[in-house]
Amino acid sequence: MSTVTEARKRFRETGRVRPRFWRMQNVRRMVQIVFLALFLLLLAFTVYPVRSPIPVDFFFRADPLAVLSTFIASREVIGALIPLAGFMLILTVVLGRFFCGWFCPMGTVIDLSDRFLVRWKRRAAGARGFPQVKYYLLAMVLVSALFSVQIAYFFDPFAILTRTVVWVLFAPIALLGRMLTGSPMVADWAPALTHIPFVPESQPHYRMNLLAALLFGGILALGLVSRRFWCRNLCPLGALLALLSGWGIVRRQTQSDRCIECHRCDRECKMGSILPDSHRYLARECIYCYNCVSVCAPGATSFPITLRREGFETGTDIHRRRLLGFAALGMLWAGISAGDTSAKRVGNSPIKASSPFRIRPPGSLPEDQFLQKCVRCSLCMKVCPTNGLQPALTEAGIEGFWTPVLVPRIGHCAQHCTACGDVCPTDAIQPFTAEEKKYLFIGRAYIDRSTCIVWAQDKKCLVCDEHCSYRALYWKVVDGLRRPFVNEYLCTGCGECEAKCPVQPIAAIRVNTMGDLRHLTREAQKRFYERHLEKKE
Ligand code: SF4
Ligand code: SF4
Numbered sequence: 001m002s003t004v005t006e007a008r009k010r011f012r013e014t015g016r017v018r019p020r021f022w023r024m025q026n027v028r029r030m031v032q033i034v035f036l037a038l039f040l041l042l043l044a045f046t047v048y049p050v051r052s053p054i055p056v057d058f059f060f061r062a063d064p065l066a067v068l069s070t071f072i073a074s075r076e077v078i079g080a081l082i083p084l085a086g087f088m089l090i091l092t093v094v095l096g097r098f099f100c101g102w103f104c105p106m107g108t109v110i111d112l113s114d115r116f117l118v119r120w121k122r123r124a125a126g127a128r129g130f131p132q133v134k135y136y137l138l139a140m141v142l143v144s145a146l147f148s149v150q151i152a153y154f155f156d157p158f159a160i161l162t163r164t165v166v167w168v169l170f171a172p173i174a175l176l177g178r179m180l181t182g183s184p185m186v187a188d189w190a191p192a193l194t195h196i197p198f199v200p201e202s203q204p205h206y207r208m209n210l211l212a213a214l215l216f217g218g219i220l221a222l223g224l225v226s227r228r229f230w231c232r233n234l235c236p237l238g239a240l241l242a243l244l245s246g247w248g249i250v251r252r253q254t255q256s257d258r259c260i261e262c263h264r265c266d267r268e269c270k271m272g273s274i275l276p277d278s279h280r281y282l283a284r285e286c287i288y289c290y291n292c293v294s295v296c297a298p299g300a301t302s303f304p305i306t307l308r309r310e311g312f313e314t315g316t317d318i319h320r321r322r323l324l325g326f327a328a329l330g331m332l333w334a335g336i337s338a339g340d341t342s343a344k345r346v347g348n349s350p351i352k353a354s355s356p357f358r359i360r361p362p363g364s365l366p367e368d369q370f371l372q373k374c375v376r377c378s379l380c381m382k383v384c385p386t387n388g389l390q391p392a393l394t395e396a397g398i399e400g401f402w403t404p405v406l407v408p409r410i411g412h413c414a415q416h417c418t419a420c421g422d423v424c425p426t427d428a429i430q431p432f433t434a435e436e437k438k439y440l441f442i443g444r445a446y447i448d449r450s451t452c453i454v455w456a457q458d459k460k461c462l463v464c465d466e467h468c469s470y471r472a473l474y475w476k477v478v479d480g481l482r483r484p485f486v487n488e489y490l491c492t493g494c495g496e497c498e499a500k501c502p503v504q505p506i507a508a509i510r511v512n513t514m515g516d517l518r519h520l521t522r523e524a525q526k527r528f529y530e531r532h533l534e535k536k537e
Contacts, residue, residue: 024290024303028101032108039105043165044198048385048419057379057425059105059158062088065141065237066159066375069152070426072145074372078427092241096248100231100238101287106157110220110228114270117223129225129232129272131285134239135318136326141236143330148368149337149399151330153376155236163402164216166382167206167391174200204387205410208402227270232285242284246314251306252286254279258300265292265301275313283312337399356512358395359406359493362413362440363421363432366519373428376402380420380429386411388495389420406442408495408511413442415469415494436522438470439529443493444515445472445486452508454483464497464509473497488515489532 039059045052060066067085071077088099100107137155144151153159177199180186186193222229231238254265259278266274269292273285293301361380364370381389381404388411391402404420406413421431432440445464449455458481465473465484472490475482486509493511501507517525 023294025294028288028290031102032111035103036105036108039161040165043162043382046379046382046423047198047200048383048417050383050419050422056383056423057377058084059162060375060377060379060425061085062103063156063158063237064089065138065152065240066156066377066426068240069141069145069150070373070375072142073148073150074369074426075148081426089244092244093247095250096288097238097241097245097284097286098250098288099241100235101289104157104237106161106235107228107231107287109161110223110230111270113220114223114227117220118227129229131232131272131282132317132319132322133233134235135243135316136322137234138236138239138243139323140326140330140333143327144334147331147334147338148372149334150372150375151333152236153374153402155234156375157230157235157237159375159377160216160219162382163212163376163378163391166378167209167212168216170382171203171205171209174204178203200385200387202387206381206387206390207393207407208391226272228287231287232271242316245284245286248283249305249307250288250303251283251308251312252281252292252301252303253306253308253311255300255302258298260298260300262297264295264297268292268295279311281312283314284316337397340397340399355395356514357405357407357510358392358400358513359408359443359495359511360516360518361389361404361406361420361429362437362442362492363430364442364518365428365430370428370518371396371399371403373426374403375426375428377425378402378404379423379425380404383419383423384411385417385419386414386499388412388499406493406495406511408498409507410499412496412499413492413494415496436526438490438492439526440522441492441515441517441525441528443495443511443513444488444491445493445495445497445509445511446514447484447486448506448508448510451503451506452484453503454481456508461502463500463502467496467500469494469496484509487532489529491515 038054042052042054042056042058046056050056055061061081062084064085067078067081070081092099141152141155177196181194181196181199183194219230219234222234226232256279261278263276263278266276266278269281270289271285271287273282274292275281288303290303293303360367360370361384365373376391378391381391388406388408389404390407390410392400392405395405396403415437416434418432418434418437421429424430447455453459453461465475468491470490470492472487472492473484474487475484477483493515495511497509498507498511501509517528520528
């Protein structure tokens, strides 16, 4: 019996083909699991002090969309971001869009969710969808970046996944971990469990977790329409890689003499890239999942390394008008961001007139540059040991949505900590040392005399002074009583006083952007600080 007949028979009897374990589909699944595990492990390692053997921002460095939009928006090429993202681009040009099928953790999560949804819905994988939309979204992101406004964060798969894990899942995981490590019963029965690494000392929580959960849930739910709906139709990173993958040397080929026209490959293709005749496919949509090879009964499909230029199409079906329409949307978004009153400067102020409580982490670039570079990865928020860094809602205007702001009432900026500067992939927060922190002025505390216990009630209270790590409070006798004042040269805006102030619900001492000196160079901020020392002498 010939191989083809054998395969046909096996297929008819069992519906299965190629029972070998080491088929490419399984290898791909293993690689996917390894990269998803690495992604989660690196997030687990994103704690203070950062001691990860691999940079915790590894996936963002390998993300050509985040890197490209940051370069364009900031008009700056960041050397550290070139090697991995560049390697990923070259790999795509040479081999094809392997990244999406093998490495992208978002793609893996979608695959896992689709398995469940498809079984539940019993829906075929075939339906083609609107693959052009992802190119339009890519155009929108890049045009907006051309006008120096970052919106890649909204669609970037790594940013979406990281935000979901950090804002939504980290809190319940930490709660469970803390229950285990703190439980006397666990200490008796399994003492090893009381030392689970990476469990935070205090319970973290994040604003915007519901919105992040809804967005991510929505992306997964799109699997009810078709498998990998997000990757096929919406992901601008996928679009960027698809544009580069038309010339790869790994090509799907079908042997007509073996093909039994069962069209299983067509139905099983999760990207809808196989054309109805089953022999040709859309090369830019193929993510090399090898599903078509696995389901092919007589082994008619393979992916050899070849320079043959037939059996595939590289068209993108992009409509010029729609492309221009989305590009115009990018411009419109950039225009709205620029026209947003909270993004305007008042007079000659170096600080934009957004909320006075838009306190950035230390080491942050001046606001304009910060907004151009921050990709809203939320790594800084994950690593902040006090949980004080939170996603901005309105504090930083439309353009600054989801950027990190310090909310001292939740947690202050700890004196010894330098973690956010260590993990920021785009250097929106520049690395700094604990020693430098004393002159990295992110804001300044002011005392509300109408609510301060000492000023308003003539009673004694020392809480802010006791907690200030920079000794920035001093006392003067006013109306017969010692009253607190803030030393502008020493107060860095860390917010420890605000965090500990006993006045509720709004602290009587609050940090605002008045003392934010990020528009000065580090050297100039240091001189500002040293002026105080000279005065003392
Ligand atoms: S299309 Fe986007 S989300 Fe999907 S696998 Fe590729 S990069 Fe990841
Ligand atoms: S500032 Fe924070 S959220 Fe923005 S890129 Fe850096 S680490 Fe990510």
